[in-house]
Amino acid sequence: MSLRTLNLGILAHVDAGKTSLTERLLYAAGVIDAVGSVDSGTTQTDSLALERERGITIRSAVASLRIGDTAVNIIDTPGHPDFIAEVDRVLGVLDGAVLVVSAVEGVQPQTRLLMRALRRLAVPTLIFINKIDRGGADAERTLADLTRRLGVATAPMTRVDRPGERAARARPDTRALADVLTRENEVLLAEYVADESSLTARRLRDELAAQTARCAVHPVFAGSAMTGAGVDALMAGLTDLLPASAGDPVAEPNGRIFKIERGAAGEKVAYVRLFDGTLHVRDHPTGGRDRITALHMLERGAWTPCDSVSAGGIATLRGLAAVRVGDALGAARALPAHHFAPPMLEALVVPASPGDGARLRSALAQLAEQDPLIGVRADANLGTAVSLYGEVQKEVIRATLLAEFGVAADFRETTTLCVERPAGVGEAVERLNTPSNPYQATIGLRIEPGPPESGVEVRVPVDYRYAPLYVYRTLDVFKESMGEYVRDALYAGPHGWPVTDCVVTMTESRYSVVDGPPSLRGPASTAADFRKLTPQVMAQALAACGTVVCEPLARVTLDIPAWSLGPVLSALSRLQSTVAEQVARGDEMTVVATLTAAHAQRLHRLLPEATGGEGVLESAFAGYRPVRDASTLRWAEGSRS
Ligand SMILES: Nc1nc2c(ncn2[C@@H]2O[C@H](COP(=O)(O)OP(=O)(O)OP(=O)(O)O)[C@@H](O)[C@H]2O)c(=O)[nH]1
Ligand SMILES: [Mg+2]
Secondary structure, three states, rough: OOOOEEEEEEEOOOOHHHHHHHHHHHOOOOOOOOOOOOOOOOOOOOOOOOHHHOOOOOEEEEEEEEEEEEEEEEEEOOOOHHHHHHHHHHHHOEEEEEEEOOOOOOOHHHHHHHHHHHOOOOOOOEEEEOOOOOOOOHHHHHHHHHHHOOOOOOOEOOEOOOOOOOOOEEEHHHHHHHHHHHHHOHHHHHHHHHHHOOHHHHHHHEEEEHHHHOOOEEEEOOOOOOOOOOOHHHHHHHHOOOOOOOOOOOOOOEEEEEEEEEEOOOOEEEEEEEEEEEEEOOOOOOOOOHHHHHHEEEEEEEEEEEEEEEEEOOOEEOOOOOOOOOEEOOOOOOOOOOOOOOOOEEEEEEOHHHHHHHHHHHHHHHHHHHHOOOOEEEEEEOEEEEEOHHHHHHHHHHEEEEEHHHOOEEEOEEEOEEEEEEEOOEEEEEEEOOOOOOOOHHHHHHHEEEOOOOOOOEEEOOOOOOOOOHHHHHHHHHHHHHHHHHHOOOOOOOOOOEEEOOOEEEEEEEEEOOOOHHHHHHOOHHHHHHHHHHHHHHHHHHHOOOOEEEEEEEEEEEEEEEEHOOOOHHHHHHHOEEEEEEEEEEEEEEEEEEEEEHHHHHHHHHHHHHOOOOOOEEEEEEEEEEEEOHHHHHHHHHHHH
């Protein structure tokens, strides 16, 4: 029997029941003998101490089970918006997904955000309406809510008896299927009109799988992760309706690292999804010197050592010291842009005891490696700043620093994370053997504005004769190293924010050697000379062009009761928002507006009062804009410049 592999993501708004559902699936498939619970901290996938304590998922976790001839790798993801970066990385490695929606709360902000991302990436997705056993559960209303608020075609697969009771059950009911499927397929519609009985159950199921695979429709199951109701039907749906992974095991290896953790001995453990090819122990899949020292695959719930892994599955790799989350392995694949907004907040982090600075920085660097969307910036004057999605993440980082690294640290107030863009073109040069230059190197740099959201581009059009190749081995290594020094130097511009959306060109480069011509004679230049001189020249070039501080904008979508439109619009105007859209739908309104990220935070806090607790806010990154009102940044300009 040949085994298919399905890499399945479980996604949802916080608390919808992803971890409970994962646990229930593992139990139903016989992987575990007893169902653990989130509330008592005994589930398979919420395994971190902090997750068990708080009852929320913080990191994505992988588990596996077998359904018939399908090996399913389940990735349970966090739902809290502060941990969206975890979901971001996982999206690119999925064959299919289950989007969980609570039958009590219905569609929530994160539900919409995730559904949009899943559809953008064309990930075939089933929907599970969970918690049908809880008081107030209404699967019919939730289904209507899904169709209306997510704007997607849904195919109901089950019907709920006794909703809201412990005894609630979901039974298969696909009477609406022909109707849903013929809407998308005219050939099927013609057959249906000619002869209703031509659409056999088999035919409908194949058509449903085909439409699900191209995200034309989303099959909707209902049930309860708590009681297990409806879970069998969902499991059948996973194998019948979602496409298994395809990949060529003899092609060149092509994989993506989507998670990194530390093993028991502190070693780096990288999780890879292998799309093509085969990896063996002792391979060098990164092109560098690092070899794979051990490979593990999940087999019926347990990580099992193996000699090789082939296309399709998920494995852990040890021995690759330099890999980071998001890295491509083997045959290069263009890295996709992030699927969600970058963090818009930042806070300074300071050690509780002054002597702990170095340990704090090294611990933060390790955390950032597990999660590259967590930016850590070190600045001689300001200390260390961490970019953030929100307050819960801040608490989690603080607790992690203490528990895993033994470093007590405090965060200062959270502020908006701004950027600086060059205001024009700036150039500077420091030459060898001149009084202002304490280093043995000549470096010239020019900085100019790049397109918005283009990041930093570094160009090093330097001839090999002007690069100290006895230090850097090859010209490419020199160029890469210069690129790194420049990026490091751009961590903080004249106003203390990271400099971005610019092109930096190396305009001059010279080194000295003991027996060189007079202008280039001196102690042999070292890498440290180039590394240390770069920030000095960069700072001069930045001072020459000047920079514009820009703050992040948020585009918010507000779903509010119609009666609250007045108070909401007046709050939006106080917060200097631009209202782009107002749509009335019965006694509900949707308002779309753009405002600064700092004001969006405030709106978030004002909303419950303005809408009697009924309003829902969803916010997305909408680019950067020059700061108009520096006071919105709180300590930003005051203590930084
Ligand atoms: N009554 C009932 N409660 C449920 C059900 N599923 C989950 N819960 C409860 O809902 C809460 C959240 O469940 P989790 O499984 O942690 O939800 P999650 O989606 O994994 O949450 P995060 O990972 O933190 O986003 C817990 O208290 C669960 O016991 C269900 O089907 N019925
Ligand atoms: Mg969870």
